[in-house]
Amino acid sequence: MRTKRNPTRLDRVFARLDREPERPAHLDVPKMSRHRVVLLGATLAFYLAIVWLVVTTSWLVRLDWQVMFFRPYQQWAGIHWFVDYYVVLGQRGPTAVMVASWLGWRSWRQHTLRPLLTLGAVLLLLNITVGAAKLGMGRLGPHYATIIGSNEMGQGGDIFPSGHTANAVVTWGILAYLASTPRARRWLSAISAVTSLGVGLATVYLGTHWLSDVLLGWVAGLLVLLALPWCEPTIARTEAYVFDLRDRWRARGGTTAPAPVTPVPAPARLKPLTAPQNETAAREAISPAPASRAPVYLAPGPHTTRSERTPVTPIGSRRPPHPDRIVRGTSAPATRPLTGG
Numbered sequence: 001m002r003t004k005r006n007p008t009r010l011d012r013v014f015a016r017l018d019r020e021p022e023r024p025a026h027l028d029v030p031k032m033s034r035h036r037v038v039l040l041g042a043t044l045a046f047y048l049a050i051v052w053l054v055v056t057t058s059w060l061v062r063l064d065w066q067v068m069f070f071r072p073y074q075q076w077a078g079i080h081w082f083v084d085y086y087v088v089l090g091q092r093g094p095t096a097v098m099v100a101s102w103l104g105w106r107s108w109r110q111h112t113l114r115p116l117l118t119l120g121a122v123l124l125l126l127n128i129t130v131g132a133a134k135l136g137m138g139r140l141g142p143h144y145a146t147i148i149g150s151n152e153m154g155q156g157g158d159i160f161p162s163g164h165t166a167n168a169v170v171t172w173g174i175l176a177y178l179a180s181t182p183r184a185r186r187w188l189s190a191i192s193a194v195t196s197l198g199v200g201l202a203t204v205y206l207g208t209h210w211l212s213d214v215l216l217g218w219v220a221g222l223l224v225l226l227a228l229p230w231c232e233p234t235i236a237r238t239e240a241y242v243f244d245l246r247d248r249w250r251a252r253g254g255t256t257a258p259a260p261v262t263p264v265p266a267p268a269r270l271k272p273l274t275a276p277q278n279e280t281a282a283r284e285a286i287s288p289a290p291a292s293r294a295p296v297y298l299a300p301g302p303h304t305t306r307s308e309r310t311p312v313t314p315i316g317s318r319r320p321p322h323p324d325r326i327v328r329g330t331s332a333p334a335t336r337p338l339t340g341g
Contacts, residue, residue, distance in 0.1 A: 030177065032229040040226040047219045051137070054160070054212050057151045064210040065149060068142045072205040083202045090164030090199035095171040096123065103178070113239045115178055121231045122174050125224045130166050133220065134158040142207050162209045162217030168196035169221025177225060196221065 030036075053060040073080055088094055096119075103115035139160035140152040153160075172195050176188035200214035209217075 029232050030229045036226060036229065040223065043219055043222050043226060047216065047223060050212060050216045050219065054139075054151050054216075055153060057149075060212050061151045062149070064142075064212050067204060067211050068145075068207065071207070073207060076205075083205050087164065087199060087202040087206065089172075089195055090168040090203070092123075092163070092167045092171075095167065099171050099174065102175075106178075113242060114235060117235045117238055118178060118228070118231075119174055121235055122170055122177075122224060122228055125227070125231070126166060126170050126221070129224060130161060130163055130217075130220050133161055133216075134163070139210075139213075141213075142210060159209060160213050160216060161220045162200060162203055162213040164203050164209070165196060165200040165214050165217030166221040166224075168192075168199040169218060170224050172196060173221065173225050177228065 050060070073083075100116065100119060103119050106115045107113055135158060137160050138154045138156050138158070140146070140155045140157035141159040144157065145152050146155070169192070172192035173189070176185050176192055179185035179188050196218065200209075200217060203209040204211055204214055
């Protein structure tokens, strides 16, 4: 007797992946609520405060120089190899590929372009805001500082705010923003916060950023995530336009959508036959079927049995015809004529 194998954990994972994809009926799209607007305003004020402290060469700039002279990469040289790998979690190229792969799979399974369009919108906002701030303030990094104690602003650099830190906040934070359940959103928010915090501290450890660069990078990334609900109407219109363009392209190429299944009509009820129709139907049933025609390969005319045919000597026979030969199928004569000797 064959026993049924119990499914393993890997079998259950593949069974879940092979489920029929369904487009979510109700997407949990974050709204720009009053609480979110207040939080956005407070974050923007903190952003401007950091910029002002750096521009005026305040205590924050002195703290930057103290951390730089401390040289963390020399104090804890044993973890240098780990920090070199960990800081990759803040690089835009590798992180964008990893997150885009996950969100692309979600878009394909759920038949919606919102995850990918949201990632594109948030990266565009990040490049515009952080890139403009970098080029506008032109601060040099610790390895290229020229005057001890100065803020190194307006020297043609592109270090303020930290792009690695802002990219880590936005790239990993978008996973929490697009989470489908509140529990998943809380867990992903915590993971993205720890990851971006570690990336910022890793850049300070390696000496590629000032401490104030990292602070402004965290705030810049948070501003992009807080302002993202304002982009949701544009994302929805873009998704509708792309789907409409796809349908028109299919219609132009001759590929039409499958026709809707029509319900099978109920069978019609037949009326009983009247008396004259009954007699006609009975007469047609009793009448004999017409005789079938003879096959074409048979010779025309009446067909006789072989015993009724007259004997015919085949052409070229060596036996001469004999007058006394008795035809097959007839009885012998009563008397046989005598011949003289």
